[in-house]
Amino acid sequence: MTAPTPDEKVAAPKPPTPKFVMPVPVLNRSNGRLIEDRFSTWPQRIFDSKWSLPSYRFGAAMLVAIAAALYATGWLVGELSTRGEQAYSLIFHYGASYGLSPLSVGVIWIALKVIAVLLVILVNGLWSIWWERKISAHIQSRVGPTFAGSPKGRNFHGWAQTPIDGLKLLLKEDITPAAADRWVHALAPAIVIAPCIIAFAPVSFGSQLAAANLDIGTLYIFAFAGISVIGVVMAGWASGNKYSLLGGLRAAAQIVSYELPRGFSIVPVLMFAGSLNLSVIADAQTGFWWGVVPKWFVFYPVVGQIAFAIFLIASVAETNRTPFDIPEAESELVSGFHTEYSGMKWSIFFLTEYAYVLLGSFLLATFFLGGGGAPLPYAPFLLVPSWLWMLAKALLMMFVFLWIRWTLPRLRADQLMDFTWKFLLPWCFANIALAGLYLAFWLKP
């Protein structure tokens, strides 16, 4: 090998000034051994450190500001909702002065409520995806998104990761495969998300805080949540992909199977509360045993715990999340029914999943954790408004959802079916019988 030799012209250039001075602390000069252990770091100031204290403070202040803004918005909404009748009459009179009919005023009023509920779903998408990424990362000893937020390091744990991802998905090319059924392929995300939004109508976000106060709210929610599976099957079939088809059919089998224990597990709750109305169910849990233990249904001995566990398991299965994610099992089916989706269509599936997680969380909080009721009958707890208790309980339940997802491995398809038909469903019936005994001998109506 002949290496090029430097000629005379370049043989003595000026010594180049180093761009940055490297520290030399690696080696101990006397014996050539490392001074530091392998986990010590070797900082290099290429650009401003993202971990400096001012940027950390900025990020923390930004998080506090976001929380305060959310609190203020929630307080505003909560206060306005207690004056719903006044607001309605205000709109009514204002509209009447412009000659609007009561029907059109009603339509405007309903549209306002729909927009409020839709915002809940969208903001939940932003929040919960970031939260899930952080929780999953920390469970696996990682850190999750850290750099999104600002190129200058003004970021707090990657708080802007989800908005930026959403922007990316919005700008991505929307691909329809050549083998796909174009119309069904495009229609499937809409059919998945529309029932999800509709199902949020009777969800109570606090006492007297629901878009629609339905007497059959529970049944309504389960009925509409069950429709989404049609969209999933459509997505699987229309993609023209065998993995998608398998995923769609598995999702159909799974969701239809888990609807049963999900519905039957709350029958004891409905028996104790005596109503299908969500706010009535929440109000039925007011009061305390011995002044300290709240009369939440989860604290009813045996029946409450079994119903809670079965409802939680079935809710996780309904949302196709990990211990029950055979419809979108990555190792088997690429990603199941949404393999062939990209861009906003895919993100709608994603948004729907998290909206269903939120729906399940609110239902768990309403059915088992006393809705907007305080956990202790003392002053600091009673001062907190009911919507905040509701939100806190729902977020706790959402954390449980994420926690389960990042702990348990996936079930096999036959195990999944065995679990619901041979285990959950019989225990639901046993639980209903036990609740009947309670009603007959303990809680005489």
Next chain:
Amino acid sequence: MIGYFSTIARNSKAVLQGHWITLKYMFKPSVTIHYPDEKLVPFERYRGALLFDAATCISCNLCVKACPSNCIALENAKNETGKKIAKVEWYSIDFGKCNFCRLCEEACPTKPKSVWHSLDYEVIFVKRDEMVRCWKKDFPFVGKYFDRLAQTFNDPQGQVNIHEVQPRRN
């Protein structure tokens, strides 16, 4: 019947144990090194990029013979009378061929070693020419490369550094 319930209890306990473990790990510090900002120092015997010290080298050619991939080349320096002396005129290492085996360092007879593996693992090349690093006596830089098109010696471009780790001597 007892077996049924004990199975349920055992499995529930296992599931709850798993959740307890993940909850514990969630509150433990993460092991991530934020790479561009923080850098892990490798182990002492880590074989990073080769470095060369022309002042120590006695131009004995042992490293050239030891190298299994034939990536080292050198030329003896000569004194005024044209006699070879124990100094290198130039020395080059082709990182495109180097397989980081440390045989050259083991063969090197000087103390301290005049060719040795540094702890530098940020070895990035943009051009093929950059892979051939040249050292010349009294050259005030370490590891420039020779651009065959421009016929000049340049600093490596895409590389963050082969930074000048001092030779291991007092």
